[in-house]
Amino acid sequence: MNVYDSARMADILSPLGYSLTSTPDQADMAILNTCHIREKASEKTFSELGRLRNTRRKKEAAGGGDMLIAVAGCVAQAEGAEIIKRAPYVSMVFGPQSYHKLPEMLAEVSRGSGKVLDTDFPVEPKFDFLPADAIDKNLSAFLTVQEGCDKFCAFCVVPYTRGAEFSRSTPEIIDEAKRMIDAGTREITLLGQNVNAYHGLDGDGTSRNLTDLIYKLSEIAGLERLRYMTSHPLEMTEDLCQAHRDVDVLMPYLHLPVQAGSDKILEAMNRRHTGDQYRGIIEKLRSYRPDLALSGDFIVGFPGETEQDFEDTMQLIRDVKYSQAYSFKYSPRPGTPAAALEGQMVPEDVKTERLARLQALLNEQQIEFNRSFEGKTMPVLLERAGKREGQLIGRSPYMQSVYVQSPPHRIGRIAEVTIDEGNANSLRGILKSSSTENAA
Ligand code: SAH
Numbered sequence: 001m002n003v004y005d006s007a008r009m010a011d012i013l014s015p016l017g018y019s020l021t022s023t024p025d026q027a028d029m030a031i032l033n034t035c036h037i038r039e040k041a042s043e044k045t046f047s048e049l050g051r052l053r054n055t056r057r058k059k060e061a062a063g064g065g066d067m068l069i070a071v072a073g074c075v076a077q078a079e080g081a082e083i084i085k086r087a088p089y090v091s092m093v094f095g096p097q098s099y100h101k102l103p104e105m106l107a108e109v110s111r112g113s114g115k116v117l118d119t120d121f122p123v124e125p126k127f128d129f130l131p132a133d134a135i136d137k138n139l140s141a142f143l144t145v146q147e148g149c150d151k152f153c154a155f156c157v158v159p160y161t162r163g164a165e166f167s168r169s170t171p172e173i174i175d176e177a178k179r180m181i182d183a184g185t186r187e188i189t190l191l192g193q194n195v196n197a198y199h200g201l202d203g204d205g206t207s208r209n210l211t212d213l214i215y216k217l218s219e220i221a222g223l224e225r226l227r228y229m230t231s232h233p234l235e236m237t238e239d240l241c242q243a244h245r246d247v248d249v250l251m252p253y254l255h256l257p258v259q260a261g262s263d264k265i266l267e268a269m270n271r272r273h274t275g276d277q278y279r280g281i282i283e284k285l286r287s288y289r290p291d292l293a294l295s296g297d298f299i300v301g302f303p304g305e306t307e308q309d310f311e312d313t314m315q316l317i318r319d320v321k322y323s324q325a326y327s328f329k330y331s332p333r334p335g336t337p338a339a340a341l342e343g344q345m346v347p348e349d350v351k352t353e354r355l356a357r358l359q360a361l362l363n364e365q366q367i368e369f370n371r372s373f374e375g376k377t378m379p380v381l382l383e384r385a386g387k388r389e390g391q392l393i394g395r396s397p398y399m400q401s402v403y404v405q406s407p408p409h410r411i412g413r414i415a416e417v418t419i420d421e422g423n424a425n426s427l428r429g430i431l432k433s434s435s436t437e438n439a440a
């Protein structure tokens with residue numbers, strides 16, 4: 001979502017004469033768009049800011065003019081005043097819900113009225129103020145449909161930094177999708193912190209859910225592939241599971257975080273489901289779409305996690321079998337309920353060791369999944385040139401990166417590719433036509 005937001009900031013600034021630079025040392029303005037989800041992510045803000053200050057000094061010394069430094073995103077939202085105090089060279093600090101006001105903020109700074117700190121949650125959503133051409137124009141592009149979260153998992157800052165759940169209206173999303181497709185997009189990923197909690201209004205005032213939205217989007221000519229992320233198990237409704245069987249543009253890949261496998265930990269996390277309920281959802285999804293690839297998020301070392309609780313997570317992973325996954329050591333976040341469980345913190349070395357075991361298992365599953373495609377043919381959306389001569393990089397229906405030997409004019413096409421090698425993080429293959437030619 002930060003990638004999406006950063007691109008929208010560039011869109012907003014373009015009528016003011018700004019364009020993207022490839023390196024910060026050419027920039028008249030640098031916006032650091034930040035993440036607050038774990039401590040490491042937020043610490044990076046201050047080290048990156050120090051680096052930007054050095055870049056600015058060098059640029060000024062070389063006669064390259066001034067550089068305005070701004071901080072956006074969730075660290076800005078949570079620690080705005082602290083940033084201005086610790087990094088006085090920063091001119092603007094604004095949260096994820098107010099970046100549409102960038103032109104006004106810039107005007108304020110250039111008038112010399114001091115620093116701008118805007119961490120409000122405005123009543124009018126920012127989407128109403130974005131210019132019509134503020135869309136992702138990539139072949140595989142993002143579209144934010146929902147933001148914020150009301151779930152309040154005990155470890156998570158999102159409800160505090162991104163704010164309450166908000167869904168954009170269905171016509172607004174359809175319209176944005178059409179403009180994206182007209183601009184060349186072939187694959188759309190619907191974004192939301194809780195995307196399957198989507199409940200936007202239709203033109204006639206009816207409330208629509210994510211399944212309704214998926215059906216409507218699937219009717220747009222030119223949309224070849226549709227995905228959505230991130231979903232919460234509680235909102236994996238029957239109709240949404242069935243959409244994975246019935247909607248052909250919906251890709252057979254789902255990111256459905258479970259975080260942990262122990263019911264005790266799931267309850268302490270306030271996830272509001274058990275390990276078996278999650279297994280049940282996966283079983284149902286696979287009954288509708290047997291080849292569905294699954295991805296997840298895992299937290300190890302949540303306060304109070306015993307070896308047995310951790311083993312429950314490992315067992316759940318063995319039962320589900322993931323095609324890929326993200327895993328993290330628990331990181332206490334200020335203001336969240338879990339951060340107050342001080343007496344129950346799991347020692348750092350235990351977290352490190354458990355994470356290593358968990359990642360080894362996930363890697364094993366990922367390699368096994370990738371190898372299972374060797375010798376098979378599948379449609380790959382060819383997205384960009386690879387580093388090697390004559391190589392293109394594309395995306396499989398199951399979200400794998402696929403390296404293909406192909407002439408560059410095929411970028412943008414969906415090509416049938418025969419996989420000859422499944423590796424840990426990617427697949428290698430050849431175009432089906434050329435493999436037939438080779439065979440002939
Ligand atoms: N809305 C999504 C996740 C959003 S945050 C969901 O409900 O699953 C992305 C991931 O970061 C989470 O799934 C979780 O695994 C991880 N995460 C969030 N807070 C964390 C924390 N305090 N420590 C470690 N990992 C965390």
Ligand code: SF4
Nearest residue numbers: 149151152153156158
């Ligand atoms: Fe955070 Fe996701 Fe839980 Fe919301 S549902 S609080 S975003 S982990």
